[in-house]
Amino acid sequence: MIRKFESFISENQLIRKTDRLLLAVSGGMDSMAMAELFRLAAYDYAFIHCNFKLRGSDSEADHAFVKETAQSHGVPFFSRSFETQEIADNTGESVQMVARDLRYAYFSEIAQKEGFDIIAIGHNLDDQIETFFINLSRGCGIAGLHGIRMKQGKLIRPVMFASREDIEEFIRQNNIAYREDASNQSLKYKRNLIRHKLIPLFVELNPNFREEMGANISRLSGTEEVYRQFVDEMKQTLWDEKDNSISIDIAGLMDLHPIRTFLFEFISPYGYNAADVENIITALDNIPGKMFFSASHRLLIDRKKILLTKLNEKDGYASEYTLKREDLFLAEPVTLKISMRKAGDYKIPLDQNIASLDYDKLAFPLMLRRWKAGDLFIPLGMKNRKKLSDFFIDEKFSRLQKEQTWVLCSGEDVAWIVGSRIDERYRITSETKDVYKIELC
Secondary structure, eight states: OHHHHHHHHHHTTOOOTTOEEEEEOOSSHHHHHHHHHHHHHTOEEEEEEEEOOOSTHHHHHHHHHHHHHHHHHTOOEEEEEOOHHHHHHHHOOOHHHHHHHHHHHHHHHHHHHHTOSEEEOOOOHHHHHHHHHHHHHTTOOGGGTTOSOSEETTEEOTTTTSOHHHHHHHHHHTTOOOOOOGGGGOTTSHHHHIIIIIHHHHHHHOTTHHHHHHHHHHHHHHHHHHHHHHHHHHHHHHEEEETTEEEEEHHHHHTSSSHHHHHHHHHGGGTOOHHHHHHHHHHTTSOTTOEEEOSSEEEEEOSSEEEEEEOOGGGTTTOOEEEOTTOOEEOSSSOEEEEEEESTTOOOOOOTTEEEEEGGGOOSSEEEEEOOTTOEEOBTTOSSOEEHHHHHHHTTOOHHHHHTOEEEEETTEEEEETTTEEBGGGSOOTTOOEEEEEEEO
8 A cells, every 4th residue: 555655646746755744634544644644755744633613522522533643653633623514604615615615725724824835635435436426427528527626736535546445445554543534424425425426326336446547547637738728729719808808700610519518618617618608609689689697797798709808897797695593784785674583473565676585485594696698587466487688578677777786595595586576486485484575775
């Protein structure tokens, strides 16, 4: 194992012998195996550990275990505790995403402050394969099929060559202590479902599945590089960037096949998704002047060019605004006044500038943003989803009205087209206990 470890590092030029390393050690099997390999290879390293306080006394025991192991290795130990659940509740993000962001931000902070050249993460080959299938199930496109990068800036993953079975065998042979997280067995997590159910089926079909998949992912990563180079070459022939404005030649774009793939790659970095691309392509054959907004940009279809411009902060377009449970007023980009009412004696105002929503159905924090192509909602009184763009046509919105329209979102849902119509799913019913009243002033 140590020879494969050193060969993997050398072949992929992950580390120089003079580098100072920061090892991310959770106390689990993978990170403890990685730490032992670095000890055997005699690198200059320290431990760093995050206590996310998500598993009660087990989290504290993990911290104590990693600290003790660092002392036995005779290396520095850095750690920090986080109120992860509280942060997730306040931001509305998943606990997993919050923990990930906190982890990498802390690693970067200590690496910069203490002068470490490399941050090593203990992802293995099985993690790589699991990530591939997770991305594939989400419809990631080619960008997600390279899996986890073995090197990204200061971050490296030096045990990516080893399967989980390889690591388990190394742990047994070297009597390495580690901590087991019971959540690794729970099938409610997509990664664990892939780990415990899907991958074993592939191994039944092909005992060398892990090695073959590792090679496939490596080839896909290389293919993506070639793909990117070609897309960038085509982009240069059609792309003209001046100041804060980008123009794309429509005639040249129409000659590219498949046009959807090229246009998606051109404009997705500016906040446009696959649904936006479909709507833009459809609009290319229509009368010029149609505009499409992302959170940060406006795309205008002119006669011969697609014009992409960054929206001004003063216009309110470039920002998203959040409303927390406790917020009762928002001054910009539009003025909103919020109050809570009991449903029992509440009379729903007929004014479209006032939204009366079922409080218990809302996922906080709410988000106020510009509407964008592809947005859907279920108009009050209807059963089926409708595109906002179609709703605007039915309601005879002018271009200016559409440009100035904001939507209030609960999670991924558009709960209210501000000043116009609420979503049927958030209406007041006989089951409603509390009313979230929000008024456009």
